[in-house]
Amino acid sequence: MDLLLWDKKFSVHNDSLDAHHKQLFELCNEMFKQIDQESKTPVYSTAKVISELHMYAIFHFAEEEKLMEKYDFPKLDEHKKLHQGFIQKLAQLKEQYESDDVLVDYDILNFLSDWLIYHILEVDSEYIDYINE
Numbered sequence: 001m002d003l004l005l006w007d008k009k010f011s012v013h014n015d016s017l018d019a020h021h022k023q024l025f026e027l028c029n030e031m032f033k034q035i036d037q038e039s040k041t042p043v044y045s046t047a048k049v050i051s052e053l054h055m056y057a058i059f060h061f062a063e064e065e066k067l068m069e070k071y072d073f074p075k076l077d078e079h080k081k082l083h084q085g086f087i088q089k090l091a092q093l094k095e096q097y098e099s100d101d102v103l104v105d106y107d108i109l110n111f112l113s114d115w116l117i118y119h120i121l122e123v124d125s126e127y128i129d130y131i132n133e
């Protein structure tokens with residue numbers, strides 16, 4: 001079972017950015033699977049996924065910001081701040097998981113998946129008309 005299912009409504013009408021968003025969903029789904037098998041899964045597995053999510057989000061946000069910049073998206077600064085906040089949160093989670101004293105939990109996963117869903121549908125959707133001119 002997956003936590004996040006890709007659907008056309010998530011499309012920002014840009015193949016490359018859609019592929020990135022799908023990959024972010026996949027990483028959340030992977031983390032969901034780790035949590036599902038909590039008793040059988042060593043903590044390092046989740047730390048690894050969080051670390052991948054952190055790295056991939058940095059890569060993806062940079063690509064997205066480059067495009068928004070290229071097309072003079074007016075809310076670029078605001079958008080960048082939201083990205084930075086998410087990266088900070090992921091960095092903090094990564095540290096916590098790597099230090100081994102935090103157990104995986106659904107609240108964190110829900111926070112991550114809710115953030116992504118909201119961000120793509122409500123925030124990323126604002127740049128669609130700009131970057132696809």
Ligand SMILES: [Fe+2]
Pocket residue numbers: 064079083119123124
């Ligand atoms: Fe974004």
